[in-house]
Amino acid sequence: METRTAQPTAEARLLETTRALLQTVRQTNLEALDRNAAEALAGQLRNVLNQHAYRYYVLDRPLIPDADYDLLLQALRTLETRFPDLITPDSPTQRVGGPPLERFEKVRHPEPLLSLSNAFGEADVRAWYERCCRMLAEQLGQQVQPALTAELKIDGVAMALTYENGVLTVGATRGDGIEGENVTQNVRTIPAIPLRIPVDPAAGPAPVRLEVRGEVYMRKQDFERLNEQLQARGERPFANPRNAAAGSVRQLNPQVTAARPLSFFAYGVGPAEGADVPDSQYEVLQWLRQLGFPVNEHARRFAALEEVLAYCRYWTEHRDDLDYEIDGVVLKIDSRFYQTLLGTISNAPRWAIAYKFPAREAITRLLDIIVNVGRTGVVKPEAVLEPVEIGGVTVSQATLHNEDYVRTRDIRIGDLVVVIRAGDVIPQVVRPVVEARTGRERPWRMPERCPSCGSPLVRLPGEADYYCVASDCPAQFVRLLEHFASRDAMDIEGMGSRVARQLAESGLVRRLSDLYRLQLEDLLQLEGFAETRARNLLHAIEASKRRALSRLLFGLGIRHVGKTTAELLVQHFASIDELAAATVDRLAAIEGIGPITAESIVDWFRVEDNRQLVEELKALGVNTQRLPEEAPAAESPVRGKTFVLTGALPTLTRKEAEELIKKAGGRVASSVSRHTDYVVVGENPGSKYDRARQLGIPMLDEEELLRLLGMK
Ligand SMILES: NC(=O)c1ccc[n+]([C@@H]2O[C@H](COP(=O)([O-])OP(=O)(O)OC[C@H]3O[C@@H](n4cnc5c(N)ncnc54)[C@H](O)[C@@H]3O)[C@@H](O)[C@H]2O)c1
């Protein structure tokens, strides 16, 4: 695509207004605004929110992340609470969803399909629960502590399924909550939705009339595959699995829907006749399962609020273990009798609340793309971003992985881009907001030369990355030095990236062995080094001579030799000389070491300069022998076995369990496959558990694991 010099599109303008509003809302104390200012801001918010709601509910093509929408909606709600006369009937706070599309026949819901109120933290959940308790106490004349169900909030589209005498007769979208779209033909193509209930006739007579509510969704893998297909055909991909599900359900041609991989979870019932609907939400879920509906396996019933909050925290951390997207946890007062006592407000039930996960996506401007030289010479593009807040952290840099990543996503300098920051992972740019282009965006190309040493960059066949292959590239050496001194390698305290750069740039350290030749006078020349600091650093360097062999191997920065591989190597080679003498075949025969790693090790020792370096390190007193504590463990039943961990263990953290397994010679993998030997299962296990069950892989709890490791 050529760059255009077009006028900004309507979308670009909407996005600019939205970004400005987000900033205003973040920086303004809404509680302190006077009436006039509040009225003006509320008007702007309403206008912008309504446009986004239309794009989201009607077009299935949102422009902004949900968290941004929610933040603006929350701001509007705050203003409306202070000045209730500002509420208008068209305010997005008063409505549910969007109007049904004209293309479909409309269905009037016998009972409205409502939205859910949101909780943006534990305090909101507590306040909600206390309010429920208070209202119930008033009505019942006595204090109660109602039990709660907690369910995952599946990020899909709401669907109301009507069964008459057991036969599926109508499938309707939520629409505006009062009227939805009749998508029965499409719903019939979704394999997970039963056409007749109960699926097992032995489960009893069919209800005369029953409305089952649930969520149509798309699994992440299916979503990725669908987007690849769409892109291959030159069609526009969907922004996320939710939009893909919504767009697929609202196809005019049921054959298109049938070809889309849709799934379904039932989570509740609407109007019922001649049906034995149980008295509590939790039992309703079990009942729906008996009737033949897929019901999410992670739903739980809790007696105490603290347990509910723990469940919310757990899923905030583990949402990525699932193979479908969730955007929160839905909490419901379990008793259906209490639910009727609590009733509903304008557009949501009082007896339920959605605990929303913290934001992890934001839109910001891509100001520039720079390249960074790593220790192995790998040169990676990095995004320089207009600083943006994501889940309470300001992000101004993000990874762009490699040239292909930038090219296939058509990410251009000047674009507004979607940035994701999930957990501890480095923030990454996921896609440009193409609709917001103005024509001034510039495509980016990988530079031809290393920004540090100027030598030509090369791309190895079959690899996505470019490398600076100069052996004397200053940027690479600074990174190597930094890595050598790092915590998991030689652990030289006081030698962070700044000091590494000083040592390299001053010329005091030109190769790793030079570290062990440093004298006090040398360090005193460096900026910021007085006597105490210099002596401390020398001490730390001296102490590093006695580090374990695996740390040295890792620290040398041999390609593909990470911490785990280094530890594995030491199980098979008692010294660096033994390793240096090993052949590719010998190395590749070790379980856990592939041919590429084997070759990389042999290649490294083949370089004369590297052999020389090893000799120098030895001569300077650096340990190159396996230490007694590194010696291979006695033959254990765990040696060479592959473990996968899922769920929270009662006493061990995941990291501790991993370390114990590795120490005993086992391996820990992140996903379950036919090559998995054991799955260690804790509380709230994820989809790995199901997979293990399917494959018939033996499962252990913590106690059994410890026994297997000979620790119990
Ligand atoms: N990005 C945008 O521009 C934009 C615009 C409008 C709305 N939105 C997003 O839409 C959402 C608001 O939509 P909403 O009014 O449908 O509310 P909601 O999606 O937050 O909550 C209500 C819905 O949750 C679903 N749900 C999933 N699991 C459930 C369970 N176990 N029990 C009960 N319900 C369950 C149901 O479909 C129900 O309709 C927000 O996340 C908002 O950010 C985004």
Ligand SMILES: [Zn+2]
């Ligand atoms: Zn270079």
